[in-house]
Amino acid sequence: MKKDYRQSAEKLVQALGGKSNITRVFHCMTRLRFYVKDRSMINEDNIKKLSEISGVNWHQDQFQVIAGNEVNEMYAELVKMGVPNDDTDSSQKPAEKKSIGSAIIDSITGCMTPMIPALTAAGMIKVILTLLTTFKLVSDSSSTYQVISFIGDATFYFMPFLIAANAAKVFNVNQSLALIIAGVFLHPNFTAMIESGDPITFFSIPVTPTTYSYSVIPIILMVWIMSYIVKLVDRITPRIVKLILHPTLVILISAPIAIIAIGPLGGLIGNELAIAINFLSTKLGFIIVGILAAAFPFIVMTGMHHALTPIGLNAVANGGDTLIYVSQVCSNVAQGGAALAVAVRSKNRNMKQLASASGVSALMGITEPALYGVTLKLKRPVVAAAIAAGIGGIVGGLLQVTLYIAQNCILAIPAFIGDKGMMNFLYGLIMIIISFAGAFILTLIFGFTDEPEESNDTDVEKMTDTEEVSKSKPLVEKIQIFAPVTGTVKDITEVPDKTFADKVLGDGVAVIPDEGKIYAPADGTVVNIMDTKHGIMFQTAQGVELLIHIGLDTVNLKGKNFTSHTENGAQVKAGDLLVEFDLDAIRAEGYDPVTPIVVTNGDDYIRSVNMVKSDEKVKHGDCLLTIV
Numbered sequence: 001m002k003k004d005y006r007q008s009a010e011k012l013v014q015a016l017g018g019k020s021n022i023t024r025v026f027h028c029m030t031r032l033r034f035y036v037k038d039r040s041m042i043n044e045d046n047i048k049k050l051s052e053i054s055g056v057n058w059h060q061d062q063f064q065v066i067a068g069n070e071v072n073e074m075y076a077e078l079v080k081m082g083v084p085n086d087d088t089d090s091s092q093k094p095a096e097k098k099s100i101g102s103a104i105i106d107s108i109t110g111c112m113t114p115m116i117p118a119l120t121a122a123g124m125i126k127v128i129l130t131l132l133t134t135f136k137l138v139s140d141s142s143s144t145y146q147v148i149s150f151i152g153d154a155t156f157y158f159m160p161f162l163i164a165a166n167a168a169k170v171f172n173v174n175q176s177l178a179l180i181i182a183g184v185f186l187h188p189n190f191t192a193m194i195e196s197g198d199p200i201t202f203f204s205i206p207v208t209p210t211t212y213s214y215s216v217i218p219i220i221l222m223v224w225i226m227s228y229i230v231k232l233v234d235r236i237t238p239r240i241v242k243l244i245l246h247p248t249l250v251i252l253i254s255a256p257i258a259i260i261a262i263g264p265l266g267g268l269i270g271n272e273l274a275i276a277i278n279f280l281s282t283k284l285g286f287i288i289v290g291i292l293a294a295a296f297p298f299i300v301m302t303g304m305h306h307a308l309t310p311i312g313l314n315a316v317a318n319g320g321d322t323l324i325y326v327s328q329v330c331s332n333v334a335q336g337g338a339a340l341a342v343a344v345r346s347k348n349r350n351m352k353q354l355a356s357a358s359g360v361s362a363l364m365g366i367t368e369p370a371l372y373g374v375t376l377k378l379k380r381p382v383v384a385a386a387i388a389a390g391i392g393g394i395v396g397g398l399l400q401v402t403l404y405i406a407q408n409c410i411l412a413i414p415a416f417i418g419d420k421g422m423m424n425f426l427y428g429l430i431m432i433i434i435s436f437a438g439a440f441i442l443t444l445i446f447g448f449t450d451e452p453e454e455s456n457d458t459d460v461e462k463m464t465d466t467e468e469v470s471k472s473k474p475l476v477e478k479i480q481i482f483a484p485v486t487g488t489v490k491d492i493t494e495v496p497d498k499t500f501a502d503k504v505l506g507d508g509v510a511v512i513p514d515e516g517k518i519y520a521p522a523d524g525t526v527v528n529i530m531d532t533k534h535g536i537m538f539q540t541a542q543g544v545e546l547l548i549h550i551g552l553d554t555v556n557l558k559g560k561n562f563t564s565h566t567e568n569g570a571q572v573k574a575g576d577l578l579v580e581f582d583l584d585a586i587r588a589e590g591y592d593p594v595t596p597i598v599v600t601n602g603d604d605y606i607r608s609v610n611m612v613k614s615d616e617k618v619k620h621g622d623c624l625l626t627i628v
Contacts, residue, residue: 005070008052009077012065017041024084026110027075031057032065039063051601055372072504110170111220112309115162118155119309119406123415125152126405130414156406159313160185160212160219167223173230177250178223184255185212185219185263202256208264216310218266222258229253286397289327293393293435294386296331297371313406320402320418327393328408330435334389336362336410337439338381339370345443346450363436365409378449384442392435399427479542481625482574483618484521485595487513491614492596497552500596505547508598509624516583518548519620520572521597527569530555533562533579537600544627545601550581552592561585575621599627 013019017038024035036042044056047065052074055066067074079085129148132138138145155162160182168178184190191211193200200207212218233249234242299308312324339359343352351374358370375382404418416428490510495501500510520526524540534554538546550562561582566572586593618624 005052005073005077006080008050009074009081011050012047012053012074013078013081013083015043015046016063019081019083022083025075025078026085027067027071032067032071032074032078034063034065035061036063107167107170107224108220108310111163111166114166115159115309118162119313122152122155123405123407124411127407127411127414128152130405130417134414134417156313156316157213158186160215163216163219164223167220171224171227173223173226174247174250177230177247177254178226180251181222181226181254181258182219184258185215190259202260205256205260207259208267210264210267212263212267214313215267216313217269218258218263220310221266222254222262225257225262226250226254229257286394289323289330289397290390290392290394292323293327293330293334293396294390296327296389297335297367297376297382297386316404316406320404321406322397322400322402325403325406325408325412326396326401326431327389329403329410329412330392330396330431331385331389332362332365332367332409333432333435334385334392334439335367335370335375336360337388337436338385338443339374341384341440341443342374342378342381342448345447348450351450363410365407365411380446380448381439381443384446385439388435388438388442391438392431395434396427396431399431401428401431403428479522479540479544479627480623481521481540481544481546481597481599481627482519483511483620483622483624484518484548484578484597485511485513486515486517486619487511487595487617489614489616489618489624490594492598494614495552495594495596496592497596500549500598506598506600506602508547508596510594510596511618511624512594513550513583516581516586517577517620518550518579518581518595520574520576520578521546521548521624522574523572525569525571526566526578529564529566529568529579532557532559533564533581534559536578543601544599547596547598547600549596549598550579550593551586552594554586554591554593557586557589557591561589597624599625602627 012032013022016022016034016036018041021036021038021041022034023037026033042063047053047056052067052070053065057064057066075085125148129138129145129152132148133140133145138148161179164178164182165175167173168175191213194209194211197209200209210218230250233246233253237245237249308324312321312328315321315324336359339355339362343355343359346352346355355370355374358373361367362370371382375385401416402418402420402424403412403415405412405415407415410432413425413429413432416425418424488511490512492503492508492510493501495510499505500508518536521538522540522542522544524538526536527539527545528537529535532555534550534557536548536550538548540546554562563580564578565580566576566578572578583593
């Protein structure tokens with residue numbers, strides 16, 4: 001069962017001035033991106049009140065609504081409502097004012113953002129390989145080394161394929177056709193012809209021998225060109241043979257253009273960017289790296305940091321990055337230092353917990369919790385972090401620190417080991433220490449206005465006498481969720497339903513029931529019980545939102561074999577019976593009774609959901625989840 005986002009989507013459209021005020025919406029990993037006719041019609045306060053929305057931001061003419069993990073569901077509802085979007089026929093899209101620079105950034109962001117998990121994994125594998133060889137655990141001549149190396153290299157070598165798949169969505173090109181062009185660039189025969197050094201011609205037209213593995217810009221340019229080729233071919237092909245002739249002509253036209261013109265042009269642009277970056281880093285590196293490092297938190301706020309990824313990747317592919325990833329390391333480490341300084345200085349126990357957790361997260365390359373929850377919120381710490389990152393960047397620029405692996409956090413330390421030897425490693429370590437220590441010390445010096453200690457105990461315990469809540473009463477640190485059903489525990493990723501297994505709705509756990517009874521997992525409120533009785537939205541007294549979904553696809557039973565003992569809005573105690581269901585009958589109908597228990601607002605808490613071990617038996621009332 002998926003949460004119904006229709007009502008929230010309707011409220012969002014209303015707060016944006018109505019559907020008639022929206023000219024286009026599309027989305028990235030966490031943000032809905034709108035273009036509107038009249039900015040004055042937008043009610044930002046009402047948008048921020050929506051439970052699915054964590055913030056808003058203007059970037060030039062683009063209004064960004066940050067929806068986090070729920071961005072796909074919100075976007076789907078907007079599409080259903082008929083809001084103009086990337087899937088709308090271009091002839092029906094209202095004209096929108098958009099600068100060339102904004103269009104380029106949006107396109108690059110759309111192509112690069114979905115690649116973040118693959119790039120993260122590849123970078124970490126290369127870091128592991130570097131550590132293994134540095135500490136003599138694996139020989140660089142062994143087959144083990146070779147296997148780990150090509151596993152780590154696969155993402156970068158076949159990058160044109162990954163980008164082609166994403167660019168096809170951005171430029172509205174058939175994905176399989178875009179992937180074929182990436183295959184043309186990387187075909188072993190074409191690669192062998194280039195490596196041979198012999199002249200290559202196509203109908204007497206010379207083909208520039210360019211290597212496209214690790215490349216970024218050529219495939220983006222080519223898929224963009226393909227979007228126009230597709231439209232041209234669509235106009236000239238007769239309907240009766242369009243099914244066969246259209247894709248054939250698109251490939252026959254696109255492939256030669258790719259290898260003769262666009263590919264070499266993209267390669268030239270990439271090489272020139274690398275030369276320009278090396279020149280700037282050599283001549284003015286201490287200024288460029290410092291400025292970019294200091295500005296990075298604010299670039300992240302606009303979502304533009306993904307647009308810099310191709311430049312950094314191109315630099316890594318050409319021998320090492322001295323600007324993009326280097327400045328990101330300084331910025332992220334500085335955010336971590338500032339957040340941890342807040343954790344030391346703050347008297348607010350809740351802020352201490354948040355600052356500690358988000359500080360560690362920033363050191364690992366994820367700065368949004370520290371940025372939005374701590375440093376930017378308290379104002380002066382974000383200034384301290386920016387100054388420290390700038391100083392660290394200047395030092396890194398002066399010392400010409402080079403990163404040989406695409407990495408942007410403290411784990412980048414081994415990535416400083418490369419062609420420049422151990423001195424580069426030492427310089428990189430100095431740069432990181434300066435960024436972290438500088439942010440930590442400056443935050444302590446600048447200070448900040450500490451948030452007053454607010455007791456949240458009334459959310460945890462319904463106290464009749466609020467004056468009894470004292471400042472000395474400790475905040476609740478752990479929230480226990482009890483098993484709502486007796487059975488065998490399973491990891492949520494083992495649920496044979498992609499929505500639950502991929503944690504689209506949130507993290508949690510699943511139980512294979514031994515009996516057909518669902519009990520309240522804590523003191524709280526039954527927010528909503530479905531008409532079919534198979535799904536319950538529950539909110540604990542502490543504010544944890546839970547989805548209890550009895551079986552998979554059991555919505556099709558339309559309430560058959562289910563009996564409700566509660567109602568919407570009911571206040572219940574832990575252990576109260578909520579629903580009974582005929583377990584044997586459900587199985588006989590062919591439905592899997594596995595019951596996911598999902599925390600749908602897990603982002604509101606400092607740490608992830610913890611669970612008892614998979615395959616363990618639990619009885620209803622046993623502790624199932626612990627949320628910090």
